[in-house]
Amino acid sequence: MRIDGPWTVAVSLLVVLAATAGLALWWDRARLLGRAALIVTVVLGVVAASAVEVNRLTETYPSWSALTGDEPEPPAPEQATPETTAEPGKGRLVTYQVPGPASGMNMPMTVYLPAAYFTPPDRDLDFPVIEALHGYPGTPQSWIRRIDIAGRLDREIAAGRMAPTVVLLPYQTPDRLLDTECTNMVGGPQSETYLTKDVPDWARAHLHVRRDRAGWALTGYSAGAFCAMNLLLKHPDQYAAAASLSGYADPGIKVGDHSEKTTNNIAWRLSHLPRPSVAMWVGWADDDVDARDGSRRIVELAKPPLSVVSAVVPHGGHSHAVWRQMDGPAFDWLSAHLARPARCTADSKR
Numbered sequence: 001m002r003i004d005g006p007w008t009v010a011v012s013l014l015v016v017l018a019a020t021a022g023l024a025l026w027w028d029r030a031r032l033l034g035r036a037a038l039i040v041t042v043v044l045g046v047v048a049a050s051a052v053e054v055n056r057l058t059e060t061y062p063s064w065s066a067l068t069g070d071e072p073e074p075p076a077p078e079q080a081t082p083e084t085t086a087e088p089g090k091g092r093l094v095t096y097q098v099p100g101p102a103s104g105m106n107m108p109m110t111v112y113l114p115a116a117y118f119t120p121p122d123r124d125l126d127f128p129v130i131e132a133l134h135g136y137p138g139t140p141q142s143w144i145r146r147i148d149i150a151g152r153l154d155r156e157i158a159a160g161r162m163a164p165t166v167v168l169l170p171y172q173t174p175d176r177l178l179d180t181e182c183t184n185m186v187g188g189p190q191s192e193t194y195l196t197k198d199v200p201d202w203a204r205a206h207l208h209v210r211r212d213r214a215g216w217a218l219t220g221y222s223a224g225a226f227c228a229m230n231l232l233l234k235h236p237d238q239y240a241a242a243a244s245l246s247g248y249a250d251p252g253i254k255v256g257d258h259s260e261k262t263t264n265n266i267a268w269r270l271s272h273l274p275r276p277s278v279a280m281w282v283g284w285a286d287d288d289v290d291a292r293d294g295s296r297r298i299v300e301l302a303k304p305p306l307s308v309v310s311a312v313v314p315h316g317g318h319s320h321a322v323w324r325q326m327d328g329p330a331f332d333w334l335s336a337h338l339a340r341p342a343r344c345t346a347d348s349k350r
Contacts, residue, residue: 089158091115093150096206098170100198103190109170109199110140112150114157116164116341117208125341126208127166128215130334131195135222136179140169146320147221152327161328162335166209170199172227179253182227183264186256195227196235214240214339219330221245221323222291226266229280229298233269236276241337243281243330245323249294267294270301277305281333283326285316309333 091114098109116122132149134140143149149167156162172191173180180191204211216239218228225247232242249267251260262268280302284295295310302308311329316322 087115089115090154091117091150091157093144096202098199098202100190100194102197102201103194105174105189105191105194105198107171107174107194109168110144111169111203111207112153112167113207114153114164114166116157117166122164122341123208124344125164126210126215126344127164127341128217128335128338129166129168129200129203129209130217130219130331130338131168131170131199131228133170133172133182133195133218133220133224133227135220135224136173136181137176138222139176140171142320143169147324147327149327152324153331156328156331156335161332163338163340165331165335165338166203166207168199168203170195172224179223181223181251181253181255181264182231183251183253183255183259188256192231192234196231196238200238208344210339210342212339213238215342217241217243217334217338219243219245219327219334220247221327222247222318223251225291226251229266229282230264230269232278232280233266233276234263236278239278240339241279241281241334243334244283244295244298245326245330246284246288246291246318247282247295247298248291249297267297267301270298270303270306275303275306278307279337280306280308281311281330282308283311283313283330285313285318285322287315288318288322291318 091112093110093112095108095110097106099106114127116125117127132140132143134142149169153162153165153167157164172182172195174189174191178189180189182191182195184190184192200216203209209215218232218239219242220226220228222245225244226249228242229244229247230251232239250265254260255264259265262272280298282295282299284291286292299308299310311326313322313325316325
């Protein structure tokens with residue numbers, strides 16, 4: 001059952017309205033303790049309703065079981081193999097449990113498999129890959145529910161603007177209340193290692209995907225946009241391109257080794273280290289001040305052999321509405337910078 005389902009939203013609103021009405025009706029009749037109880041009830045009701053709405057927007061806890069920590073793990077890879085057929089022209093979302101032997105992390109990951117993945121003769125291809133990273137607070141469900149990533153990918157691929165592509169939707173943090181910014185935190189989660197080592201290794205071992213750098217890219221929104229750019233610059237031997245939707249030039253957290261001011265700071269890297277031969281798409285809304293200023297700074301610092309293109313929408317702030325406008329062009333651009341699906345070689349067959 002979803003925390004932000006219609007019943008939960010309705011109940012939280014009714015509690016606020018009932019408590020507010022009670023406060024107005026009983027204020028003159030109630031004594032001090034009664035008035036205090038009414039005020040506390042109203043405040044708690046407002047807080048609860050606000051929390052439900054924030055959770056609805058961020059997908060931090062998609063269900064009660066996720067909130068209580070009793071959420072069941074997705075099936076193991078061999079149990080979650082997708083069906084060999086799919087609705088014509090429609091990709092499939094499949095969730096796997098992805099262990100991380102290098103990072104020590106073990107988290108679920110939803111994967112978008114394009115329709116061609118199931119359609120002869122294309123299902124014998126190795127497909128390019130995009131890792132799509134979520135923001136904070138949030139989960140991969142925001143990509144699915146708020147941005148409709150599956151529908152967008154289906155439309156872009158069907159229109160020929162994008163090659164059939166496998167898209168990975170991993171978690172960037174094992175703790176929904178801990179913002180890692182996809183870094184290896186001192187004494188904390190090794191998210192960078194998980195996303196750039198464990199997730200790619202798992203995908204190459206279990207999915208029909210390209211194994212070469214030319215077939216891999218990153219994208220993300222908000223914190224995930226910082227992640228995409230930062231991981232691209234730190235691992236240019238593994239990724240060819242990245243797209244940023246309302247990203248920042250710095251992580252805005254303390255990593256524990258001061259690297260948020262140096263090697264985990266995009267502006268610092270572009271100012272002090274050799275620029276790698278990779279490509280970036282950087283988008284933002286012009287009224288989203290922090291993302292705008294950070295993105296502009298990155299574009300200004302990007303020099304050859306690093307290539308960059310920018311895209312700006314006039315208004316919309318830091319919101320899913322903006323990211324829904326930008327994700328189609330970003331995916332199309334990434335696909336143009338990735339190698340095409342290719343026939344499996346003998347050593348790439350799973």
